[in-house]
Amino acid sequence: xxxxxxxxxxxxxxxxxxxxxxxxxxxxxxxxxxxxxxxxxxxxxxxxxxxxxxxxxxxxxxxxxxxxxxxxxxxxxxxxxxxxxxxxxxxxxxxxxxxxxxxxxxxxxxxxxxxxxxxxxxxxxxxxxxxxxxxxxxxxxxxxxxxxxxxxxxxxxxxxxxxxxxxxxxxxxxxxxxxxxxxxxxxxxxxxxxxxxxxxxxxxxxxxx
Amino acid sequence: xxxxxxxxxxxxxxxxxxxxxxxxxxxxxxxxxxxxxxxxxxxxxxxxxxxxxxxxxxxxxxxxxxxxxxxxxxxxxxxxxxxxxxxxxxxxxxxxxxxxxxxxxxxxxxxxxxxxxxxxxxxxxxxx
Numbered sequence: 001x002x003x004x005x006x007x008x009x010x011x012x013x014x015x016x017x018x019x020x021x022x023x024x025x026x027x028x029x030x031x032x033x034x035x036x037x038x039x040x041x042x043x044x045x046x047x048x049x050x051x052x053x054x055x056x057x058x059x060x061x062x063x064x065x066x067x068x069x070x071x072x073x074x075x076x077x078x079x080x081x082x083x084x085x086x087x088x089x090x091x092x093x094x095x096x097x098x099x100x101x102x103x104x105x106x107x108x109x110x111x112x113x114x115x116x117x118x119x120x121x122x123x124x125x126x127x128x129x130x131x132x133x134x135x136x137x138x139x140x141x142x143x144x145x146x147x148x149x150x151x152x153x154x155x156x157x158x159x160x161x162x163x164x165x166x167x168x169x170x171x172x173x174x175x176x177x178x179x180x181x182x183x184x185x186x187x188x189x190x191x192x193x194x195x196x197x198x199x200x201x202x203x204x205x206x207x208x209x
Numbered sequence: 210x211x212x213x214x215x216x217x218x219x220x221x222x223x224x225x226x227x228x229x230x231x232x233x234x235x236x237x238x239x240x241x242x243x244x245x246x247x248x249x250x251x252x253x254x255x256x257x258x259x260x261x262x263x264x265x266x267x268x269x270x271x272x273x274x275x276x277x278x279x280x281x282x283x284x285x286x287x288x289x290x291x292x293x294x295x296x297x298x299x300x301x302x303x304x305x306x307x308x309x310x311x312x313x314x315x316x317x318x319x320x321x322x323x324x325x326x327x328x329x330x331x332x333x334x335x336x337x
Contacts, residue, residue, distance in 0.1 A: 098226075101226050105230075105233075108233075109233065112233070112237070187274050187276055187277065188268075188276065188299065188301070188303060188307055189268075189269050189274065189299070190301050191269065191299070192298040192319075193300055197298075197300035197318045198300045198301050198302070199300045199301065199302045199305055199318070200318075201317070201321070201325060203302075204300075207305055207306070207309060207316075208309070208315055208316065208332070
């Protein structure tokens with residue numbers, strides 16, 4: 001029963017009682033009108049309850065689904081372990097790379113600066129320097145393994161976020177350009193291309209010919 | 210006219226390793242007076258204080274990029290004649306065209322080798 005219909009029935013019942021005087025009406029008739037009011041209210045609140053229960057049930061199901069999906073994301077694990085772990089791995093990559101570069105550059109500079117006086121000792125020094133360069137190059141194996149770990153973490157997060165967005169039907173909002181993005185766009189800061197230079201040196205040279 | 214290998218050359222890059230690589234290559238080519246700056250702003254300050262015969266600059270630096278440095282240099286009566294080579298990983302055609310419009314003398318895309326650097330130096334400064 002619609003709210004307006006229930007209200008109208010109750011109003012009619014009250015008006016009937018008022019217009020005739022409650023004391024002058026037979027008790028049976030008053031009870032009948034009361035019964036009529038009770039029926040109207042019961043019908044109204046019954047329908048009201050069903051629609052609210054249905055809405056609340058939907059919301060509860062949605063929240064439970066979201067909770068399950070968020071739990072599946074393991075946000076605490078991502079926030080407390082995976083992202084800091086990936087960050088530490090990348091820091092180590094930078095550190096290892098810098099250390100190796102420093103060694104290789106220093107050895108190269110020392111080789112260039114050598115003033116050979118004796119061929120045998122010169123060869124021994126060159127061999128030793130080259131050996132140290134080879135050793136320094138072993139950083140690549142470690143950094144490769146570290147970067148693989150970071151990639152695995154990123155894929156883990158990507159998979160879970162995609163699944164979460166899909167399960168909850170999340171749509172992308174309008175993209176808002178940050179101040180940093182605006183600066184990059186205005187100053188043409190594109191960074192290195194993914195698969196080598198997007199314009200070859202030969203093509204660039206042609207522009208300056 | 211032969212290139213004056215004693216002229217001051219300013220290398221601008223926010224990565225010390227890249228400065229070191231370019232410095233070593235320039236030294237190998239005979240340049241003896243090589244200075245460095247870590248971004249466009251520091252480079253501009255140095256250029257206002259000392260006359261450089263050549264600037265070799267990266268593009269992507271903070272707070273002032275190599276592109277902004279180039280624009281500032283070309284807008285300055287004191288500095289606009291300074292030869293300027295961009296050495297950068299920014300390899301999009303729009304970057305190259307923008308740099309050329311801004312007055313860059315040559316453009317090297319990273320990674321590069323000694324031969325490429327030497328070729329561009331010759332193109333900008335002449336034989337040496």
